[in-house]
Amino acid sequence: MLQLPPLGSHPVLISRKLLILGIYLQGFPPAKVQELSGLHTPYRDIMHRAVETASRLVISNDELVATIECIECIMMETMYQNNEGNLRRAYLSIRRAVVIAQMLGLDRAANSSLSKTLEPETRTRIDPDIMWFRVIQCDRYLSLMLGLPQATPDNGFADAKILEGCSPMERMERMDCAVGGRITQRNYADMHNLTVRQEIDKLLLDAAASMPPQWWLAPDLSTRASDDLEALHDTIRLMNQFAHYHMLARLHIPYLLHPSTDPKYVYSKITAVMASRELLSRFIPFRSSQNFGSFCRGVDFLAFIASTALCLAHIDARRQEKADADENGALLSFLSHQRPSDRGMMERVLETMEHIIRTSSDRIAAKIARITRHLLAIEADAAMGGSYRTDSSQNAHEEELECNGKISDGGAVLRIYIPHIGTIKIERDGISRSDTATAPMPAGPDIGPTTLGFDSLVSPPLSEQPGEQEQDETIPENQSFNWLVNHSDAFSFDGPAVPDAQGFDPMLDLRDEQDLQGVDMAFFDSLFRFCGPE
Structure with a gap:
């Protein structure tokens, strides 16, 4: 060859x-x-x-x-x-x-x-x-x-007649591909259409049924030699599992933070958590294996999406436990007993990214690590009793071409402007995408208030310089909010673009080819566009 x-x-x-x-x-x-x-x-x-x-x-x-x-x-x-x-x-x-x-x-x-x-x-x-x-x-x-x-x-490649002549794995691949197209169409249309959600979910169930139950067990790549033919088959199997659970997560994650306690949203919330957990449980051994170099860095983005969604679910679960205004108020309370293992996976993702940074000064890993570190601090603070909430609406007079942001109130409030989305106000007692205009823009739905713990999720305003390394830092759970305040300069968009004591660059150019490629903005956009009432 x-x-x-x-x-x-x-x-x-x-x-x-x-x-x-x-x-x-x-x-x-x-x-x-x-x-x-x-x-x-x-x-x-x-x-x-x-x-x-x-x-x-x-x-x-x-x-x-x-x-x-x-x-x-x-x-x-x-x-x-x-x-x-x-x-x-x-x-x-x-x-x-x-x-x-x-x-x-x-x-x-x-x-x-x-x-x-x-x-x-x-x-x-x-x-x-x-x-x-x-x-x-x-x-x-x-x-x-x-x-x-x-x-x-x-979707002609997934017609019934064509699928009849496919192997089980190819059948699943084609059905998942068709699902990906429908999710993209839905994201550009009406996310409130639960009939479409149910149709796509049924397609994913049918795709999963193409493979036998034991095929869905995560393959153990650590026992395979890199030049082993079985290792190739297991790698293809793992990539298809990643793809399937990614589709499942992306279908249901937009409903994760919906404020309604209507049972019709419970299924999506639970499924989003499950799919995110399945992704992380496969990502950790995959990236821990020494048989893969830069193979499929796209998997790192999947881990970013999954860890963010899982962290948000736990933060919102804590909020629901405190609110519990009615009998459905704690519909995510089942997560309480799963928090230790879930947090362990998210911490392992952070450790994996920090290891990549130490060995290669990777900018993508640095940004994922930065977001994950702050998210874990927020989640720990929420677990200790911290409260967070969100609401959102469009701005009319801040339509700029670049992202902008500002930290205030001693690090307790962060305002981030994202073009075509709006201004997101993040504070310990809540998050809001605030409307600072007298008349909202006609484009885009308003997002109603939702309470959760959410901080640097949309605010990784930091770009690693080549050769810089992220410093490891343990965040005690009982000091998580103090850690955020003490490190508020890491969120700052103001002042000179000079790296701080940790080597962080306070300015982020989202057009940089080496940043998160817009994956974070696409994720947050789909998440926030459906946080409000129907």
């Missing part, structure tokens, strides 16, 4: 070899990195140069793209960018693949067999219909993660 192409090979075929080399080096197991010590150039430099050369000279050349092999190259570039955590670049790349595939007729099964290839063996190696499905699958994953539109709403 890594053999040099013959002399005179087409540039696309040469770029394919470069991309294979880059992806191979990207996923090189950390435990075996010492085997590359004889290289004169650091292996990650070789990796970056190989992919960058293929992208710059071939993939971006419109005169060379009208073949099946070029779509394959673009998909490999997308995989590489996703593994690196560059979800925006991956999104742009896969959109290019969608357009080229449509030009070649891959979206029309009757014409896909006529698609142009550079090598005869490509037709035996690649099925155009399956390639089209994989392109759409990747597009929908990235669209959902970033809160951006999907390329096409067509």
